[in-house]
Amino acid sequence: MVHQSEDQLFKYATKEDGFGLLKLLKESNANIKEIDFESENLTYNPTELVELDPKIYKTDMILELDHLIVLTEFQSTIVKTIDEKRYRLYTALVDYAKRNNKPLILIVISTAEKTKIKEYKINKDCVFTIPIVSLKDFDGDKIINNIENKIKNNQKITSHEMLNLALAPFMSSKKPLDKQIEKTVKTLDEVRKSMKCSSDFVFGIELLIIEKFIKNERQHKKLTNIL
Numbered sequence: 001m002v003h004q005s006e007d008q009l010f011k012y013a014t015k016e017d018g019f020g021l022l023k024l025l026k027e028s029n030a031n032i033k034e035i036d037f038e039s040e041n042l043t044y045n046p047t048e049l050v051e052l053d054p055k056i057y058k059t060d061m062i063l064e065l066d067h068l069i070v071l072t073e074f075q076s077t078i079v080k081t082i083d084e085k086r087y088r089l090y091t092a093l094v095d096y097a098k099r100n101n102k103p104l105i106l107i108v109i110s111t112a113e114k115t116k117i118k119e120y121k122i123n124k125d126c127v128f129t130i131p132i133v134s135l136k137d138f139d140g141d142k143i144i145n146n147i148e149n150k151i152k153n154n155q156k157i158t159s160h161e162m163l164n165l166a167l168a169p170f171m172s173s174k175k176p177l178d179k180q181i182e183k184t185v186k187t188l189d190e191v192r193k194s195m196k197c198s199s200d201f202v203f204g205i206e207l208l209i210i211e212k213f214i215k216n217e218r219q220h221k222k223l224t225n226i227l
Contacts (some may be wrong), residue, residue, distance in 0.1 A: 009063075010204045015042035017201030018063045020163050022070065025107055029133045031117045036103065039065035059090040059106060060208050069094060071106040074170070074212055076177060078112050078133060084120035088128050108132045111170050111177065121175065140171030140180060144187050151194045160201060162191070166202040169209055178219065182211055185223045205227050 022037045043064045059071040071090055075083070091104045110132050120128040135203060143164045150157050164171075169180045185206060207227055214220040 001050070002038065010044040010148060013044055013199075013201035013204060015091060016159065017163070017199060018042040018044065020160060021072075021081075021201075021205075022063065022220070024167075025072075025109070028135060028137075029107075029115045029131050032105075032107065032131045032133075035068075037065065037068070037070075039067065041066050058093075059087070060212065061205070062094060064098075064105050067102060069098065069102050069104045071104060073106060073108045074107050074133075074209060076111045076213060079108060079110070079118055081120070084118065084128065084130060087130055088120060088122070093129075104223075105149040106130060109167070109170055111150055126168065129196065135170045136165055136172050140168035140173040140184075141175070143168050143171065147187055147191065151190055157191060162199045162202045163205075164189075165210075166205040169213075177213055178216070181206075182219065182223060185210070185226050189226050 019037070019039075019042060026032055026035065026037065044062070046075050059073045061072045063070045063072070071087075071088075071094060073087065082149075087106050087108070091106050095104055108130060113134060114136075115134045118130045118132060118133050120130065124126055143161075147157060147161060147165050149155075150161075165184060168184045169177055173180045175183065188203065207224065208211060210220060210223050210227070214223060
């Protein structure tokens with residue numbers, strides 16, 4: 001049911017939303033600064049793209065450009081070999097499903113590791129490269145407080161600020177991950193009610209984060225209902 005909700009939200013997301021995310025990732029990892037994300041078009045591929053169980057075999061979000069397919073994965077633990085194998089499976093499935101010969105890149109957004117490049121050796125001649133992006137240089141608590149102040153002062157909230165808000169759980173915070181997700185969801189709800197800004201893309205990202213990291217059933221239901 002949650003995957004269906006995600007698909008519906010991303011169907012109404014604009015290409016500017018996706019480019020905003022790619023720009024943030026590029027600015028956060030020097031190793032992917034050379035990747036060309038310039039494109040006239042950007043589309044979001046829903047879970048129907050993969051015929052296997054999407055909860056197991058699908059990466060969190062896929063953005064397709066004119067010349068490149070970008071897969072993104074949210075991770076709260078250190079990337080281990082089993083994760084590297086899983087990521088390679090994701091890219092292979094998308095590559096097979098699309099059949100359009102576009103190159104693919106998978107980027108991990110992590111709360112557990114610093115920005116870096118990891119390599120999974122398939123054999124001595126073939127290496128699967130995985131850029132990891134850490135958002136810990138950003139202050140998630142400060143970003144949320146800034147949004148709350150803008151709501152109180154009747155100020156406009158930009159799409160860039162909304163994107164940062166959605167990703168606040170992956171930034172530095174005094175709160176544990178589940179509590180920061182809950183705080184982010186409540187703030188998103190306040191933004192929506194105040195009509196200062198609205199973004200299906202941002203709400204879609206938050207649904208992905210809830211689905212993946214909120215294990216308590218009661219808390220999960222509460223937060224998804226708010227969104």
